[in-house]
Amino acid sequence: MSPKVVGQAVGVFAVTNVDDILVLALFFARGAGLSGATGAVVIGQYLGFLATLAVAVAAAFGVTFLPAGFIPYLGLLPIALGLRAAVEAWRHRGDDGDITRPGGPRTLEVAAVTLANGGDNIGVYVPVFATAGPGGTSVYAVVFLVLVAAWLAAGRHLATRPAVARALARSGDVVLPVVLIGIGLLILIDGA
Template sequence: MNPGIAGQAAGLFAVTNIDDLLVLALFFAQGAGRRGSARTIAIGQYAGFLAILVIAVAAAFGTTFLPDQGVPYLGLLPLALGVRAAIQAWRHRNDPADSNPARTTAPSAAAVAAVTFANGGDNIGVYVPVFATAGIGGMIGYVVVFLILLAVWIAAGRYFATRPAIAKALARWGHILLPVVLIGIGLLILVEGKAFGL
């Protein structure tokens, strides 16, 4: 692989996915202590990111699965998941922490994939022109580097969620922070994309 493409791919991945670190840390905090939750989160993250890559590669070849005007509406996915998590947190606000479903339910792979995909809608717009000009070999290089770095991102999200100070804060406030972050991501995607005439 061309070292120049590897470096460019690493930089592009980091810039377009920095916000995923916080979301991953929140998912790992939500799944802390649940058997298999790390695997579930990793599967969901890869599934969502692979969907982004499939659409970006197809669009680079001139095929589009999503019309440009439909991309902003992807914000409805994290918004809906955030509202659902907020309602659950509110309903169980007075429950003890160890019996509160908002604190004890591990995220599903589908929820992680949906958030990853929706949050990556803007990534598609960045990746398409890069892939289209990189040629087949360059595109393969970008995809390989992205998939390797995705594992690093997942490990970093898990690492942050398990640091004592961060883990303590996420255990205490994660059930509130996760809905806020998801709703914020959803609204940001909708507003930036001018969905519903916003």
């Protein structure tokens, strides 16, 4: 592995996924104290990122799974999930405000948000992979998958800081739907 390619991969990943840390922190906070919630976030993040990576690699090498015009519509996924989270928050508005009640993050929910949020990443990854060739793309993929673990750790770390955890406990039920709907709208608008 060329140190130059590894460095470029780290830079590309960081720039295209910086917003994921907040989303991951919200998912981790939503599942705090629930059995299996951390696993659901980890598996969902990897599934969603692997799908994003597969689409980008396929498109870079001339195979497409999704028509180019379809990618903006991935924004409908986080909008739907955000609306669902908002309805759930509304139903539990009289509860003690604890975001750890039953109904933590689900694997496919996290995967869908990750894939939808990665729609814009595909536009960056395709030309990078096409110019890097199969060998360089393999290096990018390995580095990206290692960095997903680092992003998960950062999101979990952020969600477990006392001040952040308190803030998310107070407003996480409002912030998660707003963030998901915002991501969805940005994906739809950017793709238009």
